[in-house]
Amino acid sequence: MSVLDPAPAGAAGARHGQLASGLPGGGLALSCHKLVEDRARVMMLLAPGLFRLDVRPLEDTLQVMTRSLSAGARWGSASTDATDYGHKAEATREPAVAEFTFVAELEPHPVLARIALRSTVDRERGLTHLVAQAIVREVVRDER
Amino acid sequence: MLRLAVTLPADAAADAVDALVPLLPRGVHEHDLGDGRVEVSFFEHADALPTRDALHAAAGADGWTEEEVPDDPLERRHGRGWVVGDRLRVRSPHDPPGDGTVLELVIEAAAGAFGTGAHPTTRMCLELLLDLEPGGPFADLGCGAGVLAIAAARLGWEPVLAVDHEPASVAATRRNAERNGVAVEALELDLAAVAPPPAPTLAANVPLAVHAALGAALAPAVIHVIASGFVDSEREAVVGGYAGFRPVARLGAGWQAVLLERAT
Numbered sequence: 589m590s591v592l593d594p595a596p597a598g599a600a601g602a603r604h605g606q607l608a609s610g611l612p613g614g615g616l617a618l619s620c621h622k623l624v625e626d627r628a629r630v631m632m633l634l635a636p637g638l639f640r641l642d643v644r645p646l647e648d649t650l651q652v653m654t655r656s657l658s659a660g661a662r663w664g665s666a667s668t669d670a671t672d673y674g675h676k677a678e679a680t681r682e683p684a685v686a687e688f689t690f691v692a693e694l695e696p697h698p699v700l701a702r703i704a705l706r707s708t709v710d711r712e713r714g715l716t717h718l719v720a721q722a723i724v725r726e727v728v729r730d731e732r
Numbered sequence: 733m734l735r736l737a738v739t740l741p742a743d744a745a746a747d748a749v750d751a752l753v754p755l756l757p758r759g760v761h762e763h764d765l766g767d768g769r770v771e772v773s774f775f776e777h778a779d780a781l782p783t784r785d786a787l788h789a790a791a792g793a794d795g796w797t798e799e800e801v802p803d804d805p806l807e808r809r810h811g812r813g814w815v816v817g818d819r820l821r822v823r824s825p826h827d828p829p830g831d832g833t834v835l836e837l838v839i840e841a842a843a844g845a846f847g848t849g850a851h852p853t854t855r856m857c858l859e860l861l862l863d864l865e866p867g868g869p870f871a872d873l874g875c876g877a878g879v880l881a882i883a884a885a886r887l888g889w890e891p892v893l894a895v896d897h898e899p900a901s902v903a904a905t906r907r908n909a910e911r912n913g914v915a916v917e918a919l920e921l922d923l924a925a926v927a928p929p930p931a932p933t934l935a936a937n938v939p940l941a942v943h944a945a946l947g948a949a950l951a952p953a954v955i956h957v958i959a960s961g962f963v964d965s966e967r968e969a970v971v972g973g974y975a976g977f978r979p980v981a982r983l984g985a986g987w988q989a990v991l992l993e994r995a996t
Contacts, residue, residue: 604757625775625805626841627850628759629749642753647851647876655750711900714806714841 591637591658591692591699592616592724601634615725623715629653632720633703639663639690641703645716648709652686664689683708683719697726734781735801735808737773738793745770751790755782766815775801775808806841814849816858822849822879825911835886839879839908848877853937853960856989858883860958860981861935863991869931871895873923873946874938874961878905878916884935885914893929895921930954937961937989940970947973960989 594616597608606620616635624630629644629651639661642653654663683706690701701724708717740748745762749772752760756774763771772791788794801808813823813830821836823829830836841848849855857880866888872881875894878901885892894905894916902918909916923942928934930951935958936943943959947970950957957977962970967988971979977992 603754622757624759627761628774629753629762630757630759631753634754640754644759647848649851713804 591635591694592726596636597634600636601631604631604634606632606634611723611725615723618722618724619720621717621719623710623717626714626716630718632705632718633722635701635722635724638692638699638701638724641688641705641720641722643705643707643718643720645707645709645718650684650686650705650707650716652688652705654688654690656690656692658692658694661690661692664691683717691727697728700725700727733775733801733803733808734778734798735773735775736781736787736796736798737771738787738791738796739765739769739771740791740793742768742770744792745772748772748791748793751792752787755786755790775805814855816855817862819862820858820883822855822858822883824848837879837882837886838911839877839882840904840911841877849879852984852987853989854879856983856987857935857937857958857960859983860989860991861887863981864933864956868933869893869929870933871929871931871935873928873934873936874942875905875918876901876937878908878918880935880937880958881905881916881918882909882912882914884933885909885916886912889933890915892916893931894918895923895929897922897924927951928954932956934958940966943970944973947975947977950974950977955994957992958989959992960984960987962988964988 594608594610609617611617618633620632624645626645629642632643633641638658640655644651686705688703692699701722703722706719749760749762758775761773813821813827815821819834821830821834825838825840839848870884870889870892872894875881875896878894881892881894896902899920902920905918924945927949928946930953932953932955936946937960940962963986974992978995979990980993981991983989
C-alpha cells in the first residue's frame with residue numbers, strides 16, 4: 589500500500605467525513621470539516637501509515653494532538669503531541685489558523701505533509717467549526 | 733441523543749480516549765474526577781452507536797452507562813462539575829448538585845462566554861484565589877461568564893466588579909451572579925484601551941496582549957494580580973510586563989497561572 593493512495597485514506601476517514609483525492613503529478617489531498625461541541629476531542633485527519641490529527645475545542649482555545657503513525661517521522665510547528673492554541677474572541681472574526689508540517693523518512697523518498705487547521709467559534713450554539721486540510725507529497729531529492 | 737460514559741483509572745484513560753476517538757465522529761469527552769479516575773463520555777444518536785464490543789476493545793473496559801440527553805449541547809449535562817482545591821465546586825445548571833460539603837457555583841455557558849470552569853486556566857485562577865485572604869474590593873478583568881467574580885463574592889470580597897469587552901459575557905455574568913445570589917457589578921470595558929479599576933485584588937484571565945496593557949496601567953492600590961490565559965512560553969513576557977510585581981505562586985504545565993504580588 590502506498591501512503592499516497594487516496595483509497596485507503598478515504599476509507600479510513602470515511603466515518604469522519606474525511607475526503608481523500610490524488611493530486612496531479614502525484615500526492616494526496618485530505619480534507620475534513622466538522623462542527624464540534626466544546627470539550628470534545630475529535631479526529632480531523634487520518635493519513636494511514638503517516639499521521640493523525642486530533643483537535644479539542646475548549647471554550648475559546650484549541651488543543652491540537654498530533655500523532656505519528658510512521659517510525660522516525662517528525663512534526664514541525666507542533667513540538668509536542670499536545671499543543672494548546674489560544675484563539676481569543678478578537679481572532680475569531682475570521683477563522684483562526686494553525687499550520688503544521690509532517691515529514692516521514694520513507695523509501696524511496698521522504699514524504700512531506702503540509703497541514704492547515706482553521707477554526708471559527710459559533711458562540712450562540714456552543715460549537716466550533718473546524719476545517720482541516722493536508723497536502724501530502726513525496727520529496728524527490730535532486731540527484732544531480 | 734444518548735450520552736454514554738465509563739469511569740477509568742486515570743493512567744488508563746489517555747490510551748482509551750486515543751483508541752475511542754477514531755470510532756466516534758462527534759468526539760470524546762474526558763472529565764478528571766479528581767480521585768485518580770477519569771470519566772470518559774460521548775454523545776451519539778442511537779442508530780449511529782458503535783457496538784459494545786468495539787467500545788470494549790477500544791476502552792479496555794465495560795460498564796458503560798447510557799442516558800437520554802437533549803440534542804442541544806448547551807442544554808446537556810456534561811459531567812459532575814469541577815472541584816477546585818477541595819473547597820469549591822463549579823458546575824453547569826444541567827449537572828447534578830453536589831453533596832453540600834464544598835462551596836458550589838452554578839455557571840451557565842449560554843452564549844458561549846468563556847470561563848464556565850471547564851478550562852484549566854479558569855480552574856487555576858480559582859485555585860490561586862482560594863489561597864488569598866478574602867476581603868476588600870475585587871475586579872475580574874475579562875470576566876467571561878463571571879465565574880471568578882462570583883467565586884470572589886461568595887468567598888468574601890466586596891464590592892466585586894467584573895468587566896469584559898464582549899456584551900454577551902457581561903450579560904452572562906449578570907445572569908450567573910443572580911443565579912448564585914451574589915452582588916457583582918458587570919460592565920462592558922475594553923481593557924486594551926481603558927485602565928483597569930484600582931481594586932487591591934485583580935484577576936485577569938486574558939490573552940498576552942491584554943496583559944501587556946494591564947501591566948502598564950495598574951493603579952498603586954493594586955496588591956495582588958491573578959494572571960492567566962497564557963502558555964508556558966509566554967509566562968516570562970507576562971510576568972515581566974507587571975513592573976513592580978513579583979510572582980509568589982505558579983500553577984500549570986501547558987496553560988499557566990501566576991499570582992503576582994506588589995513588591996514592597
